[in-house]
Amino acid sequence: MRAFAKILLFLIVLGVIVGGAAWWWAGRQPAPSVEFRQPQKFVGQNSALEMMVQTPQGQLSRLDVSLEQNGKSYPIFALNQPTDATTRQEAADRLFISRPIGKRAIPELQPGPARIVVHAARPVLRGMRQIAVEATRDVQVRLEPPQASVVSTFHYVNLGGAEFIIYRATPADVESGVRVGDRIYPGFPGTAVGIKSDPAIHVAFFALAYDQDVNTPITVFARDPAGNIAAAVVDHMAFSKAFSKSTIPIDSWVARVVPPIVANTPSLQGESTAPADLPQTFVKVNSDLRRQNAQTIAELAKKTAPEMMWKTSFEPLTNAAVEAKFADFRTYTYMGKEIDRQVHLGFDLAVTQQVPIKAAQTGVVVHAAYLGIYGNCVIIDHGLGVQTLYGHLSSIGVKVGDKV
The missing domain is CATH 2.60.40.2910 (Immunoglobulin-like)
Incomplete structure (x- = not known):
């Protein structure tokens, strides 16, 4: 009986020790x-x-x-x-x-x-x-909504054109800009264009895009860090425009243009450039790669400087011929059959080979490399969301970050 009591006591003590250790161990497990x-x-x-x-x-x-x-x-x-x-x-x-x-x-x-x-x-x-x-x-x-109101007047908005607005947005920490339908254009402090009399003044470039209805609503908005939003309607008059339409046979140049693009674009590696496959590869370049390039350009636009770097008007390429207009609705054909449709969003100016290209205005280079359908390409940021693109260059003599 005495031996049994000792064993029982030992087991109780052991249980307490083991239980205590388990309790201690459990208490040191990670919490959520x-x-x-x-x-x-x-x-x-x-x-x-x-x-x-x-x-x-x-x-x-x-x-x-x-x-x-x-x-x-x-x-x-x-x-x-x-x-x-x-x-x-x-x-x-x-x-x-x-x-x-x-x-x-x-x-x-x-x-x-x-x-x-x-x-x-x-x-x-x-x-x-x-x-x-x-x-x-x-x-x-924070429950008090911000304030937004339009200051500038006579807003004559051209379909597919670039527009400018002056507005007031308060308090100082709001994010503001212009909303055109579902598209947003960021605003910048008025000091960026030399307006120093009122810290609430903001400015913005915006556009009624070529593919939007002329009746698309246009508003200025202000959004505070709490998510409270204010908006003011932009009183404007919109003017429609008939854009060009063209049919472009690719037969004579597809074999010359597509292979270099494929060779210089990692996302197209493996695409066939055999003569029989060129039309199909062209469509991928003209549609898929075009969308990728447009996204790259849009991302670069987000990095624009909050200041207006230019003081005078932009200068076009001198002694140049207009090869294509903005928003040209194109139908591409091969051997007489339609294979693709795209909208050309550049205003192409062409000169003779090896002519040096001058920047349209003062700015900072934000892209200087091969860019898909644009070939060797330089993009210059001029501030406030305004950028210029120079494509199909024979060579590039600047690098990202250069001031031009």
Whole structure:
């Protein structure tokens, strides 16, 4: 009996030691991690919470999210009551959550500081212990909408043309510009063009694109960091334009033009330039590569300088012949049959071979390399979203970053 008692005592002590060690070990397992994606700093009328919760094996026993302000707590999300939230299992151990948290979703919100609080826990030791974490993000509730108004007058807008506008946008930290239908053109401080009398003044170049309806709405907008938006209609008169249409047989030059483009374009490596395959390869170059090049040019435009680098008018290439007009609607044929349709978006000026090309105006080189359908190509940024492109060059004598 005494031996049994000793064994029992030993087992109890051993169990306590093992259990204590297991409890200690379990308590040092990683807790769930919380990554706030939105909002960064501000909450407005229509702000949304976006967050990622990561936990080993994807096990969560608790996930509660609330927004606290002025001593009050407003529930946003609970694991057992998702309410208006959108959840997405991005991986076995990662849960994405999105939920509106702006004034429209939580009417009690007031301007001023607030805090987003997240409590998350996961089970360990077969559910006998919970590993919990609290994550917070301090935000500023901003409900007053920004202001936007048009200053300039007599906006005569030509379809496919470049236009300019002066407008006012406040407060100072708003993002602003011009919206033409679904296209946005960024605005810049008026100081970029020498207007220093009013810090609220902004300017922007914009266009009613060749492929938009003349009745497309045009507005100036201002968006603050909280996502609150203001807009003002641009009173304007739009003028339509009939663009050129042309039919271009490729028979005589496709064998000369396509192989060099394929050879110099990594995305086209492997495309056949055999005579029988040239028409098909041409279509890929003329359509797919054209779209890729257009995207590259659009990305370069986003890197424009916030200043007007030129002081006088732009100068066209001298003694040049106009080879193609802007927005020429082209039908391409091979052996008398239509094989493709595209819109030519350049204004082609051609001179004799080896003639030095002069920049149209002062600027900074943002591209100097081979660019698909444009061949050897230089793109110069003149600021405020205005850039010029020089293509089909026999050689390039500048590099990115050069001032010209």
